[in-house]
Amino acid sequence: MIHKVELEVGGRTLTIETGELAKQADGAALVRYADTVILSTAVSAKQPREGVDFLPLTVDYREKAYAAGKIPGGFFKREGRPNEREILISRLTDRPIRPLFPEGYCYDTQVVCFALSADQENDPDILVVTGAAAALVLSDIPYETPLAGVRMGRINGQFVINPTYLQMEESDLQLTMAGTSEAVVMVEAGAKEVSEEVFLEALDVGHRQIRRIVEAISELTRKAGKPKRSWSSPVPNEVLRQRVEEIVAPGVRECVRIKEKLDRENRMEALLGQVVGQVLGEYPEVAEKEIKKVFEEIEYREVRSNILQNGIRADGRGLKDIRPISIRIGILPRTHGSALFQRGETQALVVSTLGTSVDEQRLDDLEGKSTKSFMLHYNFPPFSVGESTPLRGTSRREVGHGALAERAIQPVLPKSETFPYTIRIVSDILESNGSSSMATVCGASLSLMDGGIPLATSVAGIAMGLIKEGNEVRILSDILGLEDHLGDMDFKVAGTRRGITALQMDIKIGGVTQQILSQALAQAREGRIHILNIMDQVIAAPRTEISMYAPRIFTMKINADKVREVIGPGGKMIRSIIEETGCSIDVEDDG
Template sequence: MKKKTVKEEQSARSAEGTGMTKCKVERAIGGNVLSIETGKVARQASGAALVRYGDTVVLGTVVTAEPRPGIDFFPLTVDYREKMSAAGKFPGGFFKREGRPTLKEVLTSRLIDRPMRPLFPDGFRDEVQIQIMVLAADLQNDPDVVGLVSAAAAMAVAPIPFNGPFAGVRVGRVDGKFIINPTVAQLEYSDLDAVVAGHAEAVTMIEVGCRELSEKEVAEAIEFAHENGVKPICEMLKELERRAGQPKVWEPPVKDTAFIEEIRGKVLDELRTAKAIPGKQERNDAVKAVYEKTVAAYCPEGVLQPAHTPEEVKGIISGIEERLVRDMILTENKRPDGRPLDALRPITCEVGWLPRVHGSALFTRGETQAMVTCTLGTSRDEQIIDDLVEEYSKKFMLHYNF
């Protein structure tokens, strides 16, 4: 049978009314079969995948749009949502409708964002939104890592440049034995609860909670998760991409190497001097002056079409500044304010400095300050958490604000 060309494949998909080919891959991961399916739902998305683990089902989708004019950062949005209907429950409270994201949903969104954001190519500025929705929950397999895999699968089949695939699993330890994707019941007896994510060659993100384990044991758990969870899932995603992936259509911008080196020669010494200033505000002002001086030189006012845009010049200086700070830390053992790595800023602590409140403290380290207040209550002040898995009360609440 003659193999279709990329153009013929795209035409066939267009005739079907979808940009995705139906495809399903399965493999035993941990104690259950992990199933990844694409082309069945959300066919108008750039990429979509339905992932099932046990009786937990999560839909991951990704859409993209043209970059906004003048944007100088990568606008990636990751949104993870748990619907109460997935567990056959009504939302608690007076309003029987899903509301704002819960703390679990916000933290899971960040959990998924962290390992994948560095894998997008440098210079990519398209709008990208990843939506993960829990459709069914068996109350034993936490949908957060299943959602991570669904996002990775959606990216694998989407026509978006991405240095993947990547994957993630949870690892626990019961009776001294590591377990991939332990159930909620197993986590009750586990002395380790870690999420490990990365690609086939390396780990890119870990989130660990444990009960007094040694560094060696934690390192062994990370290696176990990578070898027995991350790598096998990456192999599944490579197969999925081979069978159902869409061609990547983005071309990286051409870098003007000569112009970059020209700017480097002009700003490197000035940035190094500015970065050695101890005071934070004075240091930031000095760095800002370098940016403004350089932009004014290459993008003078009154010139309608300068050879280089202010965004381009600022982007080059930002890259030079980032590399300078990294080199100062790794090769010169100096922090951005000129301090050696083993030097501490002056620290002061003051308690009971506010009247009336139950407890208060003011912590100062250099130019960084933290003001803390504490309020004591009774069991009537407990917060009832309406969670997907179970409803529980929260006795300790930590609110962190900038």
């Protein structure tokens, strides 16, 4: 039996239905907004995965070419590996639903979403988020918190709910958010130097729309939701917990105060080895993973309590302190622009390269064909964290971090009319202890200025964290990897002195209040200005000339009726000019 709910959002009808498609999945939802249609499904294993103590969740979004009336290109004429857009939407969907699963749920779970119809006006990403959450709450999987996604734009000072692609071109804000009826759980945004106050207002307006959609999903669940299955999480061994506590708690308390990352990790590893050996000798029936789990819980508690009670972090900083920063520019002799940005134990080597229109990236997706003249690629090799793993293709995380940094830099780039170059930035993370994507933003700004690219102003980024226990709240500036891992929020904010250009918020708790977001944004602004002051001491304005090794582009206008003469019969004239001068020539139809 088909069940559906409808409501108007942003002047268009949003429909969520279940009961017709994918009935053998544990849960399925069909979401329609105007003529864009998304099918979301959820399936979870009936038995927990052996040997894991985390949620093995996979979220995959795929776009069907037929959704836009297209046939895929290439030899095989079928959809292949996920493209960058599909990866980003998969991540966007994963991030808000992951923290809302019950603690201790270690069952393989897969959420698969297909774009079945695309009207080429409405971005499907927020529908994928909404559909994935709807499929989960409708299923018998023990996921019970409905959430929804909306997009906020701002045109001429007025907020627009779920703007179309055309409206987004005019908007100075593109904010994608997800939330429950109680709180916001995920935010991702790009903006043209928008103030913190505008962001907070946009979040408030967007959350009101989210509540309406969540209520509709709850209504659908009451009509068609399946009873939740029973499941079990491992029962804590209190005797084991107490024994591990006796052996290592004082040592862990000391270790989490060691300032250097590698020294701290080595000491913790030695301490873990000691307690594993001792406890296994006393309780041979206990599994090693149980001891490790208790050890990690003690580490979690000690790091957080030191921050909450004493206001002191693992590396000895206060809550608002920024790690020491060092900067070098122009360090690579033959590149077009380069910078080495170091903040604490995080180091990014960022290089800018200029090209011509021939180097633009050609895109062909559900939106249609387009070109892209600015690219930022982020690489995170294993040696940056002292690990030895195979070098494979670009990871989802690398794609996501690169896209965030790209959004942060985009608003300050020169217009193509005045600077007709293709720009590629590559950030290689050489060391990492937290905030590597924000180090990429800082390094990218410095690298572009070193290369003579006429940026409007400098851009810096900072990652904020949160430790929350009951009513006790501590917001951290410039978080370490340890604080990211053991904290409750990762809130990355990038921007200029005038305002925010990009932000991304992920949380591990049920949501954050407007008050916490306001405090985090204000504290992030303080940190951003501090970093910009240091960056401007090294280079405050772009170099007056581009690199001598960069291509030179000269643009001239000729009469449209003379284009054929310039090209010549069969291209003879233009080929002879290219052969004589060694340059490349690109002639547009309009001259």
